[in-house]
Amino acid sequence: MTREEPAGADGTSPAPARHRPSWWRMLGRDRAASAAAVVLAVTTLVALFGRLVIGDRAQRQDLDASLRPPSLGEGVYGLLGTDVLGRSVLARLVDAAATTLSVAVPAVLCSLLIGSALGLWAGYHGGRRESVAMRVADVILSFPSLLVAVVVLYVFSPSALNLVLILAVARIPVYLRTARAEAAELRSRLFVDAARTFGTPGREIIRRHILPIALPTLLTVATLDFCFVMLTESSLSFLGIGIQPPDVSWGLMVAQGRQYLQTAWWITVLPGLAIVLTTVSATVLAAWARIATDPAQRWRLTLPVKRRGASAAVPPEMIP
Amino acid sequence: MVHFLRKRIISSAVPLFCVVLGVFFLARMTGNPVDLYLPLSATAEQRAEFSAAQGFDLSIPAQLWNYLADAARLDFGTSLRTGQPATEMVLDAFPVTLQLAGVTMLLAITGALLVGSLAAYRPNSLADRFASLLSMTAASIPDFWFAVMGVLVFGVSLGWLPTSGTLGGPEIWVLPIATLLIRPFGVLVQVVRGSMVSALSAPYVKIARSKGATPLRVIFGHALRNAVTPVLTVAGDLTVGLVNGAVIVETIFGWPGIGKLMIDSILQRDFAVLQAAVLLTAVTIFALNILVDVCHALTDPRVRQAVPA
């Protein structure tokens, strides 16, 4: 007998046997995750195509229109006000989305790829390789990353590429350690032993048996890092390096606008909100994806939001 | 455990040496500081004289050798900027940052354990969603922005707190610590929540509940110790990351800590101080890593057993 959702007294309709629910459907059931997905999708679209729409609006200055507050009367580009140089904050937000993502995404991807590869390799093989990799991680970690960034960016000019490299190198140890820990634990598991007995080469074992298990954790770390990278880039802008004009990133906007906090809140609050929204969305979506990819946890996504005492039949205690 | 500690300390020596080398070359890459310390109109002879006096005219290997030889005698040179011994300046600044970081991490870990555990107790509940949103937002606010806002709102508009400085009662700590705290707290809440959710769904938690344990006992008596391992690791990394935050916080609030000292020495090309400061920070970070490992061993008997006693 079958019960489709609001179960009828005697459900008689045969349910479509859906073994694995579709991603869309699971996403749709989690309101927070779907909102996050929408935010990220919009951000990505804006980052990819926004510049085509706004043209040079983000750069167009008008010193006479300096610090105009957000208003409806100034056309689309006046919607969110202007900055001190009279540039449209909206246009700059759009322009900055592309720069911000073009720094954050490659930086995170680089450190994720390099760090995870090294970590899995080190963790799987153990021994000398493991300790060398760990010591390298120690060395990188013990340099205060912000200061290294300051040195390097001042010496080798603060280009976006250098920024990406610095941020990537600084975060490699995080992935390296996480991946190593996972791999070291998995290498003694039965299925890995089995694969080894069959003569599967190490690289294949890592790829086929270890990576899939370690990946969700690594991806979660990566999302948190996404946030870290954006914030570090912003801190660098605060210290005067980081993204260089005429390029603009959200972090740079926040840093530059901070002087005008009392007079023109919109310059700094709006890009700050953009950072917060994007990172929160990324985190929410990562948490969701982590559960959705884990067959043992997937059921959680199907839970309705339980409010205190909403269901009398199950004592709240029964909910872990 | 003693053996383990000894092994860890010995294995830290090579990386530390790499750090020393790294910071030496990094500093040298920033160029000769002569321009900064001589008047704009200084003559070529004056420049040469200055360089010679500071040893910058030597080849890089010779400079390195001198530096290492001095460092071996624990002499880290004299600050170009103030003329004081670098060691003295670094040791003056270090406790300030250590206290900031210590108090911050203590609060962050305690707070995150509480909030994260409560959120994890009922996943997807209203409280959980609120805690998650709060922590994620906290983790993504730029610290300098938070600091400046804090000064304006709590310092000036409401007048509750002093704007900045190190002189005064406990209230002087509030804004700097709050600024440093937001990110580690936000991240840790999520880590605690995640690992508590899985700890709470473990069979031993069911068994504990089948023994009639109260929710508090279940969380703090059973699940927490099991959930704490990833938390410790992340907390260690976040503590290391606090050096970055300290740069910002100390710059804004005028705290004479190591972060500000380091950034000033970079901007002033004060190599001796920079090298001493980074070395001390690195030593501290290594010590911290060892401490994290010791905590792992203390909280998890399986790890403890793997470590030869």
Add this chain to the structure above:
Amino acid sequence: MTTTAVPAAPSADTPALDVEGLCVDLSTPSGRLRAVDGVSFSVRRGRTLALLGESGCGKSMTALSVVGLLDPAAEVTGGAVRVRGSDTLRMSPAERRKLAGPVLSIVFQDALTALNPVQPVGRQIGEPFRIHRGLSRREAREKAIELMTRVGIPEPRERARSYPHQFSGGMRQRLLIAMAVALDPDVLIADEPTTALDVTVQAQIMRLLRDLQDEREMAVVLITHDLAVVAQRADDVVVMYAGTVVEEGPVREVFSRPRHPYTRGLLDSVPEHAVRGRPLPAVPGSPPELSAVPSGCVFQDRCPLVRERCVRERPPLRASGDGRSAACHFSEELARA
């Protein structure tokens, strides 16, 4: 099957545990599914009831809902679980906690994960005394050592300080049992307590359970898919299939004359029943997905006797007066066969 004579345990008049019409719904991505549908059974002190079925038939979920340890995805939607005269499903969490341990207790199959890896076992075994009797740490430890002695842990005083990973599988299961019987519960639910163990160790554990049951007059609900264990250990059996009870009654009678084709199929699949020289009959197919339980008889897809009526109409669980019931339109027919 050789039905070993199990001596009838002394029993009080009222059942120690009485489950009636228990329904459990499961939230899944494809909607809500009924995982346990109107399960009823009762067991008296000193008696052993076996819940028998293939994995996924809802027997574990039934057990978990009795002790109130269901996952949040699952929700009890109906029925009653009565112990000492009151329905635990209507109780407040605090009232339930009072029962957990002294009245209801459970043993899981995987003792490694069921023991807290970071606590010394002595503390875990002593915990019920700390919770319910308010004993001091030291007193609880003494009780724990007593229990460890009772379940056969050598050098209990020393081993009380050890951690679960330092014990072998059988020892861990003993520890788990010690913890479960600490407060002399009325009802002990043993959820596949021996599945993960070697055959020799299995026997030891089962003997330990029986000894403890005799000693403490517990009612035991034994959840298992192992017919031999049921035959040797249980007084009564409840056979479950796809979330429903298909047959129940005293073990000896049910096993000798099953009245449900599923029970029969199960019994036939055991080698002792097979006629030498003929292929071993097994129940063909596999249990239906919860989302695809047919609307008529739940067993229709695999039943050798399936007829048109089975597709149309679900057979109710009918008592036949001799303490047995079966949910088959043709149970009499089968009994005669």
Add this chain to the structure above:
Amino acid sequence: MKSPVSSPPPGRRRPRTTTTLLLAGTVLVSSGCAVANSAGGDAGRADGRTLRVVLTQEPPTLEPCEASLTGTGVVVRSNITEPLVERDPVSGELHPLLATGWKQTGPRTWTFDTRSGVTFQNGEPFTAEDAAFSIDRAVNSDLACNVEGYVFGDDDLEVEAVGDDRLTVTTAEPDPILPLRLSFVEIVPRTTDTEAKVRVPIGTGPYAVRSWQAGTAISLSRHDGYWGEAPDFPRARYVWRSDASVRAAMIDKDEAEIAVALDSMEAEKDTTAAYPNNETTALRLDGREAPLDDLRVRRAIDLAVDRPGIIDALLGGLAEPAGQLVPPGVVGHSEEIEPVRQDVAKARALVREARADGVPTGRTITLVARNGMFSGVSETAEALQYQMERIGLRVRVRMADTATQLQYQLRPLPKGVGPIALLIMHGNQAGDAAFTASQYLLSDGPQSTFGSGDLDRRVADAGLLSGGKRQQAFADLLAHQNETVVQYTHIAHMSGLLGLSPSIRYEPNSATGDELRLAEVRQAGAVKR
């Protein structure tokens, strides 16, 4: 790593981790408070007796011979130590201070009469001997004092005390502005170390250093034996915050009486006072590199800049458009030179013309500016970049730190970096265009990229003149550079912005940024004497 299951470890008592952590935390917190409290002997409260000043950075040292460094001078000069002669920042005239009078007694010799009845903060009386010692120490010693290179050339001075209250100074070449130069030499007692720089000096000024808590604060107290009028505040205290908004907040919160270098957008507040600070910003164009080697391109850039726009929007309206490197009040400032008005059409035409002649106007020019040079510097750089791009040039901005910017600013100039437009801020505290010209206008000047022989000659000649002729000669050569060389696109004569608590009265002047005279600060309640 694996251990056999069979051997349980002996039962060790494990320290309760949580307790340990909590304990450690408590110790940390309490020790932190202890440090904070012990440091806060006087917690800097508004007690009406302490004048609290918030600077941008901690002075690297208080060594008087480094007083030409802004960070040091703002604390030391005229507060702790005094020079023989001081320059009136408004009129530019020299006033006697520790010298009562001076005259040129030979082509290369000047004679100074020193003041009597002056005592140092250590109780020693001040004599001509001390003055001679101080000049000798600052200019002729091996200390490599900043003032030596900044104000004096390579040649040593001959200094001699003639009795207790007279001293003669002889220069290698005739120097008509020697008294002005000597206004930069702070006088210290003859007991001061000659081998090494001192961190905490003794002087004759109205305040003496009471304590210096490294990293936190410098406290001064009134010098009771001060020869002049006693200042209002018995004590003064310097703290430093690098963030301008925090400095402003400290005034609002009454945590400080004076805050230096506020952001220009604070200018509308009642608690701020703007003052021309003798700094002039300009874009120095590297005339050796194409396309900047073309006069038309340099002219076009000059025409492209919207000075009033930048000043109003980015500099809080506090600055004045500039047409020369020398601000009003400085000898050599020309009243005739008008700031160039923006003329985009003309600028474009010039660039087009240059391009038609084969000048590579498409080559990317790097606009280098220094972080923290003035409030709104990065926005100004962006505005300049935009305005230069509007006339058809290609420009990228590079924000540098001080050391990096200095590499661009000073000879030897960096090679292989392409055309550079360097945003400079020239401080003319010395009050004479000679300092400007020798640095910025000579074709091989330390801060100049190119020039012309004609201009070099004019500079050399003007340096030897004095009085009205000197003024006219420098004014003419500034105009000449604007017509023939155009190395500089002048932007603005800047203003500083000071935060002032309502409880005090203080009139900032053009020297305030370099020497903040605490003795001139009055309590608002006190009647001005």
